[in-house]
Structure formats: C-alpha cells, structure tokens
Amino acid sequence: MLKIFKYSFYDVLRSRWTIIYFLFFFISTLSLLYLSNNLSKAITSLMNIILTIIPLISMIFGVMHYYNSRDFIDLLLSQPVKRKEVFIGQYLGLSISLAAGFLLGILIPFLFYGLSVSVDVWNFAVLAAAGVFLTFIFVALSFFISLLNDDKIKGFGIAILTWLYLAVLYDGMILLVFVSFNEYPLETPALIFTLLNPIDLSRVMVLLQLDISALMGYTGAVFNKFFGTTGGMVLSMASMLIWIILLLIGINKVSSKKDF
Amino acid sequence: MKYYLIFLFIALQQGLNLAATIVVCKTCPVSAIAHAVQLAKNGDEIIIKPGTYKERGILIDKSVRVTGENYPVIDGENLGEVINIIADSVLVQNIVIQNVGSSYLQDRAGIRITRSKHCILNGNKLKNTFFGIYLAHSDSCVIRNNEVQGIPDKESNTGNAIHLWYCRNNLIEGNRLSGHRDGIYFEFVEHSKIYGNTSSDQIRYGLHFMFSHHCDYFRNKFSGNGAGVAVMYSHDISMHENLFSDNWSPVSNGALLKDISDSRIYKNVFEQNTIGLYAEGCHRIEIANNDFIKNGWAVKILGTSENNKFIENNFIANTFEVVTNESRSHNLFEKNFWSDYSGYDLDKDGIGDVPHRPVKLFTYIVENIPPAIILLKSLFIDLLNLAEKVAPVITPETLTDTKPLMKQVQW
Numbered sequence: 001m002l003k004i005f006k007y008s009f010y011d012v013l014r015s016r017w018t019i020i021y022f023l024f025f026f027i028s029t030l031s032l033l034y035l036s037n038n039l040s041k042a043i044t045s046l047m048n049i050i051l052t053i054i055p056l057i058s059m060i061f062g063v064m065h066y067y068n069s070r071d072f073i074d075l076l077l078s079q080p081v082k083r084k085e086v087f088i089g090q091y092l093g094l095s096i097s098l099a100a101g102f103l104l105g106i107l108i109p110f111l112f113y114g115l116s117v118s119v120d121v122w123n124f125a126v127l128a129a130a131g132v133f134l135t136f137i138f139v140a141l142s143f144f145i146s147l148l149n150d151d152k153i154k155g156f157g158i159a160i161l162t163w164l165y166l167a168v169l170y171d172g173m174i175l176l177v178f179v180s181f182n183e184y185p186l187e188t189p190a191l192i193f194t195l196l197n198p199i200d201l202s203r204v205m206v207l208l209q210l211d212i213s214a215l216m217g218y219t220g221a222v223f224n225k226f227f228g229t230t231g232g233m234v235l236s237m238a239s240m241l242i243w244i245i246l247l248l249i250g251i252n253k254v255s256s257k258k259d260f
Numbered sequence: 261m262k263y264y265l266i267f268l269f270i271a272l273q274q275g276l277n278l279a280a281t282i283v284v285c286k287t288c289p290v291s292a293i294a295h296a297v298q299l300a301k302n303g304d305e306i307i308i309k310p311g312t313y314k315e316r317g318i319l320i321d322k323s324v325r326v327t328g329e330n331y332p333v334i335d336g337e338n339l340g341e342v343i344n345i346i347a348d349s350v351l352v353q354n355i356v357i358q359n360v361g362s363s364y365l366q367d368r369a370g371i372r373i374t375r376s377k378h379c380i381l382n383g384n385k386l387k388n389t390f391f392g393i394y395l396a397h398s399d400s401c402v403i404r405n406n407e408v409q410g411i412p413d414k415e416s417n418t419g420n421a422i423h424l425w426y427c428r429n430n431l432i433e434g435n436r437l438s439g440h441r442d443g444i445y446f447e448f449v450e451h452s453k454i455y456g457n458t459s460s461d462q463i464r465y466g467l468h469f470m471f472s473h474h475c476d477y478f479r480n481k482f483s484g485n486g487a488g489v490a491v492m493y494s495h496d497i498s499m500h501e502n503l504f505s506d507n508w509s510p511v512s513n514g515a516l517l518k519d520i521s522d523s524r525i526y527k528n529v530f531e532q533n534t535i536g537l538y539a540e541g542c543h544r545i546e547i548a549n550n551d552f553i554k555n556g557w558a559v560k561i562l563g564t565s566e567n568n569k570f571i572e573n574n575f576i577a578n579t580f581e582v583v584t585n586e587s588r589s590h591n592l593f594e595k596n597f598w599s600d601y602s603g604y605d606l607d608k609d610g611i612g613d614v615p616h617r618p619v620k621l622f623t624y625i626v627e628n629i630p631p632a633i634i635l636l637k638s639l640f641i642d643l644l645n646l647a648e649k650v651a652p653v654i655t656p657e658t659l660t661d662t663k664p665l666m667k668q669v670q671w
Contacts, residue, residue, distance in 0.1 A: 044637070052639055171640035178629045186631040194634060204634060212636070215534060215556040215579060217510050219631045 001085035004076065008093025012065065018101045021057060025105025033113045039120040043127055046106065047206045050131050051199055055138045056163050058098060062142025063159045065094050067152050077260055087143065087255045088248065095139040099132045106131070123209040130202035133240045137198050138163075140247035147254045170197050187222040194223075195239045205236060279325075285309035293326075293334065294318045302347075308332040308355065316340045316360075321347050328355035331385065336360045336370075342389070345373040353382040360389040362417045369394035369423070370408075373401060381406060391419035392440065400429045410439035412463045420445040420468075421459070424452070432457060442468040443485065450474050457481075465490045466507075477502060488513040488533060497523040505531040513538040514555065520545060527671055530555060536578070539565045548572050549671040557583050557623070566590040572669045575599060575618070582618035582659065585627040589659035593618065597665040605666045616664040619655045621648035 012018055028049055032042045066073075069090070076086045110124060142159055149155040174193050178186055194200045207213055208227055213220050226232040282296045282304060290296045293315055296306045302323045310330040316339055320326070324347075331354055336342045338361030343352065350373075357370040370389030373379050379401040385408075386392045392408035395401060408421040421437035423445045424430060430452040437443040443459030446452070446469030453476045459466035466482035467489045469475070477499045482489050488507035491497060497520060504514035514533035515525075521543040529551045530536035536555035539545070542565040551574045552558035558578040561568070563586030570592065575581050576599045595611070603614035622641050626633050635641050648655060 048637060048639075168640045168643065171635050171638045175625070175632060175635060175640070178632050182629050186629075190631045190634050200634075200638070203638060207636060211508065212556070212579065215510075216633045216636065217630060219633050221510055223634065 001082075001089045004081070004086055004089030005093045005096075008069075008090045009097050010093075011069075012094055012097040017061065018097055021061075021098065022101035022105045024053075025102055026108060029106045030109040030112075033109055039110070039113070039123075043120065043123050043206070044210055044212060047127060047130075047203065050102075050127065050134070051203050052167060054102065054131055054134045055167055055199060058095070058135050058138035059142045059159045059163045060156075061098065062094060062139040063146045063155050065090075066143055066146040067155065074260060083255050084252050087147075087251050091139060091143055091248070091251065095136045098139065099135045102131050102135060103128060123206070126209050127206050130206055133244075134198060134202060137240065137243045137247070140244055140251065144247050144250050144254065147251060147258065166197055166199050170200065174200075187219055190219060191223065191226060195236060198240055198243055201236055201239060279303045279305055281305045281307060283307050283309065284313075286311050297322065297324065300324045316342050318343050320345045320350050320352075323347050323349040325351040325353075326355065327351075327353050328384075331356045333358060336389075341368045341370075341372060343371045345371065345376055345379055348376050349378045350376065351380045351382065352384060353380070354384065356385045356387065357389060358387040360391075362390045362413070362419070364417065367391050367394065367419065367423075369419070372396070373398045376401070380404070385409075386421075389419070391423050392421040392437070394423045394425075395427050395430065396425045398424075398427050398430070401427070402431045402433070403435060404431070405434045407436045408438075408440070412439045412441075412461070415441055415463050418463055421462070424449045427452065431455070438462065442466075443482070445469070446472040446475070448472065452476075453478075455479060460484045462486060467491070469494065473497075481505075482514075483507070485512075487511050488515060490516040490518070491520055492516075492518040493520075495521045495523065499523070499525045500527050502528045503531070504528065504533060504536070507533045509534065513560075516540075517542050517545070524548075526550065529553065530558070535560050537561075539568065541565060543567055545569070546571070549669060550574070552576065552578055554578065556580065559583070559618075561589075561591060562586075563588075568592070569594070571595055572665070572671070573597070574668050576668070580620065580623045583623040583627055584619060584656060584659060585624075587654075587656050589656045591659070593659065593661040595663045595665055595669075596661050597668045598661065601664050601666075603664065610666050612664040612666055615660040615662045617649065617652060617655060617660050619659050620645050621655055624655050 029046060032045050036042045073086060141162060145159050146155045149158060194204050204223060208224055282290055282300055284290050284293055284296045284306060293308060293313055297318060297320055300306060300322055305325045308328045310332050312333040312335055314335050314337055316336040333356040334342050336359050338359045342357045342360060352371060360368045360370055369391035370386040371381060372394040375397045377399045381393060381403045382405060384406045387409050388411050393403055403422060410418060412418050418441045420442040421440040422432060426448045428450045432444060432454045434456045437459045438461045440462050441464050443462045443466045444454060449472040451474045456479045458481045460483045462485045464486050466485035470492045472494050474496045479501045481503045483505040485507055489504060507514055512534040514530040514536045516538045519541040523545045525545060525547045527549045531553045534556045536552045536558045538560045540562045545568045548571045553576045555578045557580045558575050559582045561584050563584060568591040572595050574597045581598060581600055598616050598618060601612060601616045603612040605612050622645055
C-alpha cells in the first residue's frame with residue numbers, strides 16, 4: 001500500500017495541477033493579506049474561498065484522477081495486490097498531496113505576515129484543519145462516485161451535482177426548513193443540520209473563532225456553548241471523521257465487488 | 261466716633277459673613293472632617309491636609325467649601341457612605357474617596373447630594389465606591405473633572421458612577437468613569453448637559469438615561485462598555501460629536517434608542533460596535549452627518565419607528581448596513597454615503613443615478629428568523645443577496661436611498 005501511495009503521491013505532485021492549486025492559494029492568501037492587512041479579516045475572506053474552492057477542486061480533481069489512472073488501476077489489479085490497498089493508496093496519495101498544496105499555499109504567506117506573533121494562530125489552525133478535512137472528505141466522495149460510474153460524463157455530472165448540493169442547495173434547504181418551522185425553537189435542529197454537512201460545519205467552526213461571531217446573537221451563543229465544550233469539539237471532529245470513514249468503507253465495498 | 265461706630269457696625273456685619281478657614285489635619289486641633297463641618301458656619305472653607313482619614317457618614321448641612329490639599333484620602337472602610345450633602349452651594353474639590361462597600365439594601369454612594377442647589381464637585385477621585393456620585397432632587401449642580409473608578413463585580417452588586425434622580429439643570433463635564441454598572445445614569449432629569457466625559461469598561465451601559473427630557477450630550481467618549489449606551493423614553497434630546505466605539509459583544513449596541521422622539525443626533529462616530537445605532541419606537545429624530553464605521557449592523561431600525569431622517573451620514577465597511585423587520589419603511593434615507601454602493605454617476609453631480617438599497621435580503625431574513633444567522637457567509641446566501649439586489653421582491657421597497665452620494669460626506 002505504501003508503494004502505491006508513494007507512486008500516486010509523486011504522480012500527483014509531478015503534475016502541473018498541484019502546482020497551480022498551490023499557487024492559487026498562495027497568491028489569493030498573499031493578496032488578501034496584502035489588501036486587508038489584518039489577519040482576522042483575511043481569514044474571513046479566505047474562509048469563503050476555501051469553503052467553495054476546496055470541495056469543488058477536490059471533487060473534480062478526484063474524478064479526473066480516477067478516470068485518468070483507470071488503466072493503471074486495471075494493471076495494478078492484475079497483480080497480487082489487495083484491491084483495498086490499491087484504492088486506499090491512491091486515495092491517500094491524492095488527498096495528501098492536495099492537502100499539502102493547500103497548507104503550504106496558505107501557510108507561507110501567513111508566516112510571511114507574522115502569524116507566529118499574532119493571536120490569530122488558533123483561528124488559522126481551525127481554518128487549516130477545516131481545509132484539510134474538506135480535502136479528505138471530497139476526494140473520498142469523488143472516488144466513491146467515480147467507482148460507481150464507469151461513464152466519465154455521468155461521473156463528472158454526479159460529482160458536480162453533489163458539490164452543488166452540499167455547498168449551495170443544502171443551505172437553501174436549511175433556510176426552507178427555518179421558514180416553514182419559524183414558530184418552533186430552531187437552535188437544536190440548526191446545530192444538527194450544521195453537524196451533518198462538512199462545509200457548513202467548517203464554516204460555522206471558523207466563524208465562531210472570529211470577531212464576527214458577536215453578530216450571531218442567541219443562536220451564536222448556543223453554538224458557542226456547544227462547540228466550546230469538549231463534547232461538542234469531539235462530536236464535530238467525529239462528524240468529519242465519520243464522513244471519511246463511511247466513504248472509505250463505501251469505496252472498499254464497491255471496489256471489492258466491482259467487476260473491472 | 262460716629263464714623264467709628266458705623267465702621268464697627270459694618271465690620272461686625274461683615275464678620276458674620278466673613279468666611280473663616282478651618283484646617284483639618286492629623287495633628288491639628290481639628291483632626292476629623294465631620295468635626296470641622298460641625299464647627300463651620302455657612303460660607304466657611306474647610307481645608308483638608310494630605311493624609312488618610314477613616315471617616316464615613318460626613319453630613320454637610322451648611323454651605324461650605326471643602327478643599328483637599330494634595331488629594332487627602334477619606335476611607336469609608338467598606339462600611340458606609342462617606343459624604344452626604346444636604347445644603348445648597350457646597351463645593352467639594354480635590355479629595356480622594358474610597359471604599360464605600362457594596363450593599364444590597366442601600367444605594368451607598370461616595371458623595372451624595374440630596375435636595376440641594378448650586379453644588380459643585382470638582383476634581384475628586386472616587387475609588388471602589390459602590391455608587392460614585394449620587395444626586396437626588398438636586399438642581400443646578402456641576403460635576404466636573406472627577407475620576408470615578410470602580411471594581412466591577414456582578415451587575416447586581418455594582419453601582420453607577422454618576423447617578424442622577426429627579427434633577428434639573430445640571431452639568432456633568434469632563435469626568436472619567438470606569439468599572440461600574442452604568443457610567444452615567446439619569447432618571448427623571450431635565451435640562452441637563454453631559455459634556456466631554458469618558459465612560460468606558462462599564463459592566464452594562466456607558467450612559468443610561470430614562471424619562472430625561474431636553475438634555476444635551478456632546479463630545480463624550482463611550483467605549484468598551486458591556487452594552488454600549490441606552491437612551492430611553494425621552495424627548496428633545498440632542499446628541500452630537502460623541503464617539504461610540506468598541507462595544508463588541510452579542511448584546512452590545514453603540515447607542516440604543518427606545519421611545520425617543522423629536523431629537524437630533526449629529527456628527528457622532530459609531531465605530532466597531534455590534535450594532536451601531538439601534539432604534540425602537542423612535543419618532544422624528546434627525547440623524548445627520550454621523551460616521552458608521554466597521555459595525556456589525558450600522559443601523560437597526562425596527563418597524564415601530566417613524567418619520568426619522570437619515571441624511572448625509574457615512575456608512576463605511578459595515579457587515580450589514582441597515583436592518584429592519586418591516587416590509588415597509590416610514591423613515592427617510594437620503595444623500596448618505598454607502599461604501600457598499602455599486603451604482604454610477606453619469607451626470608457627475610456627485611449623486612448616484614441608481615438608488616441604493618441598504619437592506620440586504622439576508623438581513624431581512626435574519627431579522628424575522630434569527631436562527632438563520634448560522635448561514636452567515638454561506639455561498640447560498642451570497643447568491644440570494646445578489647438575486648434580490650438585481651430584482652428586489654422581499655426587501656422593503658421604500659427603504660432606499662434615492663440620492664446616494666458618490667463621495668464621503670465631509671463634516
């Protein structure tokens with residue numbers, strides 16, 4: 001598995017895309033810091049970019065990577081290697097290289113602007129952790145989707161739709177629920193909805209770290225209370241991890257049964 | 261001889277009025293301030309030499325001038341009130357008063373003035389007094405350049421720095437207040453001026469007044485207070501050139517106006533508050549030439565407010581500009597500068613050709629469904645705001661600035 005991981009990791013690193021991915025985060029972080037000159041503000045704007053771009057790119061890149069290395073996978077599968085190892089190795093190679101590109105891309109500008117002396121270290125850590133988690137979740141999701149669909153176009157379509165659903169439509173659905181059940185106390189449902197969607201969860205966790213959380217009033221206080229406790233922290237971590245684990249189990253199951 | 265008698269007569273009469281000076285110090289014949297007040301007659305001067313005097317319950321019932329030399333300290337030892345003034349024209353200056361001790365039964369104060377006129381408190385320092393300066397039923401008093409510093413505890417067992425109750429024609433000027441429940445508290449006070457004070461880091465409000473009509477508040481600084489400034493149930497109020505800043509918590513407002521009418525608010529700066537200006541049940545207020553900078557919500561105006569005018573204000577870099585809970589607005593917004601404005605000015609007259617809508621769809625949704633705030637900064641919300649901006653359906657049609665300025669107002 002280590003060998004497959006290594007091969008896949010280097011393969012992705014060598015491709016132009018990771019460099020572009022890295023440069024994208026590097027340049028956008030640098031320009032945001034340069035323009036706002038305030039770490040907290042930069043983190044808010046960066047959060048918007050991260051929450052949209054990371055899931056989207058991870059998804060597209062995952063699907064692309066799978067379909068492109070389909071021949072290689074077929075070759076590997078004819079060797080005496082476990083199917084599980086082939087796919088998990090590929091998965092880890094891709095997601096770790098993407099996560100590395102993202103982390104370096106935002107870390108270097110922040111270090112350059114003096115993150116080490118700032119009180120925003122913790123905010124930055126939450127943002128970085130959210131980005132890494134999102135990378136792992138959405139790469140897994142893309143592998144799962146492309147394993148289920150041999151048709152490239154269909155795979156791409158479903159991947160984009162899934163992204164659209166989690167990044168945009170899900171919030172619309174929440175809003176619809178809020179509008180319909182306005183008479184009821186909605187804080188707990190809001191909390192549950194947030195925990196279920198990794199993008200929303202990342203957004204709320206980052207926002208609660210920032211000054212802007214003061215705007216969130218009573219609901220914000222409920223959220224703060226929840227995420228302030230160890231239990232809440234563990235639960236939100238667990239929610240992210242469960243996404244990854246469930247998807248990996250899914251990949252494993254589908255790949256072991258699939259007729260290649 | 262005749263002249264001599266007349267001179268004597270005048271001298272005697274003068275002698276009655278001539279102010280004597282009583283000196284209080286540790287080694288003097290008079291070593292206690294209360295004793296000095298007992299000896300004094302109307303118009304006398306009491307000079308307190310430096311030192312620490314452990315006294316409390318000093319009742320000033322004559323028109324005397326009490327002056328401290330090099331800030332003598334009167335220590336109440338946490339057992340009760342220190343100075344209680346019940347005479348007219350009393351002057352107390354340059355004294356340090358400390359440790360009154362909190363009480364759940366009485367409103368203990370460092371200096372209390374009751375039913376008196378023309379009293380002056382000047383340059384005193386009050387430390388750890390439960391209530392700092394407490395005026396009740398007193399008119400035409402001046403409270404100037406005092407420093408009132410408390411040790412904040414809970415809201416229930418911390419008093420107010422300057423507290424006025426049923427007073428008229430008072431001047432509160434140049435005081436520095438911190439660490440109390442409310443910095444300046446007015447209730448049933450009329451025709452008074454609050455000028456050049458600094459009130460910061462109070463547990464609750466920097467300035468709090470109720471049922472206080474015809475008052476003037478200007479050039480004060482209110483910052484870092486638990487809930488900002490609250491003005492309630494009053495009319496004919498003038499607030500100008502004040503700074504409301506850094507009131508940043510889920511319950512903070514720069515200035516909260518409740519049931520205020522026929523008032524003027526101009527040339528104030530509202531900076532970095534959760535809500536810059538909050539208005540509820542307010543009528544006929546003119547809000548002009550103010551700066552709203554980097555607030556969470558610059559202005560929150562609820563539907564019960566009518567006929568207010570927002571003219572030539574600057575709205576710069578606020579997260580939300582205006583929020584209201586009504587679908588129709590009865591307030592006028594005109595010729596303001598909005599940093600969020602994205603229109604153009606083809607005829608170059610300095611006024612944007614497209615009206616500006618300061619109420620975003622999301623602010624409207626949040627106002628009606630508060631938990632929806634968890635969608636803050638979500639991509640969906642951004643798209644929704646954009647859609648509403650292009651074709652407004654839900655946000656108040658009438659709450660628009662038809663003449664948005666292209667450049668900041670200079671005032």
